Amino acid sequence: xxxxxxxxxxxxxxxxxxxxxxxxxxxxxxxxxxxxxxxxxxxxxxxxxxxxxxxxxxxxxxxxxxxxxxxxxxxxxxxxxxxxxxxxxxxxxxxxxxxxxxxxxxxxxxxxxxxxxxxxxxxxxxxxxxxxxxxxxxxxxxxxxxxxxxxxxxxxxxxxxxxxxxxxxxxxxxxxxxxxxxxxxxxxxxxxxxxxxxxxxxxxxxxxxxxxxxxxxxxxxxxxxxxxxxxxxxxxxxxxxxxxxxxxxxxxx
Numbered sequence: 001x002x003x004x005x006x007x008x009x010x011x012x013x014x015x016x017x018x019x020x021x022x023x024x025x026x027x028x029x030x031x032x033x034x035x036x037x038x039x040x041x042x043x044x045x046x047x048x049x050x051x052x053x054x055x056x057x058x059x060x061x062x063x064x065x066x067x068x069x070x071x072x073x074x075x076x077x078x079x080x081x082x083x084x085x086x087x088x089x090x091x092x093x094x095x096x097x098x099x100x101x102x103x104x105x106x107x108x109x110x111x112x113x114x115x116x117x118x119x120x121x122x123x124x125x126x127x128x129x130x131x132x133x134x135x136x137x138x139x140x141x142x143x144x145x146x147x148x149x150x151x152x153x154x155x156x157x158x159x160x161x162x163x164x165x166x167x168x169x170x171x172x173x174x175x176x177x178x179x180x181x182x183x184x185x186x187x188x189x190x191x192x193x194x195x196x197x198x199x200x201x202x203x204x205x206x207x208x209x210x211x212x213x214x215x216x217x218x219x220x221x222x223x224x225x226x227x228x229x230x231x232x233x234x235x236x237x238x239x240x241x242x243x244x245x246x247x248x249x250x251x252x253x
Contacts, residue, residue: 006102009074013103022074025232025241028196029078033174035246039165041193043178043185044075045212046200046237052209053182058091060181067234068200070100072179075198077103079177081131081168085184086112089121096179097127107173109133110146111184113159119144133164161191186214192248199240216251225249 008022012030017023033040046064047053054060062069076082077098084096089110096108105128110117115138123130124144132146139150149167154160168176178188188194199212218224227247232239 009101009103013077021232024230025239026074026078028241028243029075029175035195037162037165038169039174039176040195041165041176041178041188042075042079043188043194043197044072045180045182045185045198046072046202047212048202048204048206048209050205050207051212052206053180053212054091054210055206056209058087058210061092063202063204064200065202065234065236068202068237068239071198071200071234071239073098073100074103075177076106076179077101079106079175080173081109081175082106082177082179083109083111083164083184084179085181086110086117087183088179088181089117089123091181093122095122095127106177107131107171109149109164109168109173109176111159111164113153113157114138115140115143117143119146131168133159133167135159158187161188161193165193182210182212183214189213189244190215190249190252192246192252194244195246197240197242197244199242200234200237201240202237215249218251223249223251 005022008018008020011018012026045053046068082096097105108123108130111133113135115134124146130146131149132143133149133151135153136150139148151163152160178185227242230241
């Protein structure tokens with residue numbers, strides 16, 4: 001898949017049925033919603049061959065190639081909301097727009113449980129609407145141009161992700177793209193809140209750095225999470241589309 005798929009992409013944006021490679025990849029994202037909460041949640045990570053999403057110092061730009069970046073922007077365009085954690089905003093200061101492809105910008109949602117991010121981050125200063133999701137006991141009237149979304153804490157003290165999805169769904173934001181980082185995607189996975197997971201693997205070996213997933217320690221291979229996947233060529237990278245159907249890892253009951 002490359003920039004030559006623009007006709008197919010335009011048909012997808014228009015809501016048409018597409019039989020090509022983009023239709024095979026994005027068709028499930030455009031399918032009718034099936035989860036009980038009325039949302040479809042897609043997680044997304046780009047990692048090296050040895051499973052790293054950043055250096056130990058947090059540098060992650062750019063693990064994926066140009067086709068991977070277009071894929072990320074296409075997911076943004078197809079979803080109502082794009083969700084990132086506070087660490088991603090602090091490290092990358094992203095805009096979270098669809099500037100590389102035609103299509104609408106999603107509502108930007110930043111999870112910052114303790115409300116520690118500065119109001120000078122770009123998502124709070126410019127561009128499409130932004131929601132800042134914070135714990136109710138840390139809520140403030142506003143943060144830059146962002147609307148503050150006060151939510152309950154979960155049992156672990158962090159933001160209750162099911163409550164976040166309910167709040168987004170109530171606003172009509174039912175197709176949710178969890179773009180990163182690894183801890184945020186892992187939290188949605190552990191909570192059983194991911195319908196699909198897109199993982200790009202780039203032909204890079206770092207030998208050190210931050211792991212893609214942060215899950216409970218497995219004592220044996222059977223503790224791992226097994227699934228089927230569909231493979232897509234986004235040269236020079238490979239993209240794995242995984243239908244999770246809200247499944248949890250075995251160690252996360």
